[in-house]
Amino acid sequence: MDENGxxxxxxxxxxxxxxxxxxxxxxxxxxKIDGVKESLVFEKNKEKDNNKINAIIxxxxxxxxxxxxxxxxxxxxxxxxxxxxxxxxxxxxxxxxITSDLLERTSTGKIKRQKDKKKKQNK
Numbered sequence: 001m002d003e004n005g006x007x008x009x010x011x012x013x014x015x016x017x018x019x020x021x022x023x024x025x026x027x028x029x030x031x032k033i034d035g036v037k038e039s040l041v042f043e044k045n046k047e048k049d050n051n052k053i054n055a056i057i058x059x060x061x062x063x064x065x066x067x068x069x070x071x072x073x074x075x076x077x078x079x080x081x082x083x084x085x086x087x088x089x090x091x092x093x094x095x096x097x098i099t100s101d102l103l104e105r106t107s108t109g110k111i112k113r114q115k116d117k118k119k120k121q122n123k
Contacts, residue, residue: 019090019091021053021090021091023040023041025091026053026087026093027039029083030055030057030083030093033079033080033083034063035059035060035063035064035075035076036058036059036060037058037102038058038103039055039056039058040055040103040111041055041093042055052095053092053093054093054095054097055080055095055097056096056097056098056099057076057099058100058102059072059098059100060100061100076098077096080093
């Protein structure tokens, strides 16, 4: 775990509350929200035994052209609240970071999860 409380081993599968979570499964749901280009889901542990699932969401600038960052985040959080109602408690997203910058990728097209988590959380 780094100084921001981000666990580094949430790439493939993570045990939270004794349950297996695949971040790609949640990202797939988030990416279906109108105006979302891509997302990155990760575990953030602020306190011991208090794991939280957070997401970095890349939004489409053209979709939200006339909106402020606050309005965009509010819209996305409302959408996520609806999604959370259909998810088990241990898979629910607690907070998001929004950006219009695409997530960094490897040469094979995979998201560089560690680098993006640290970069976005330090903003």
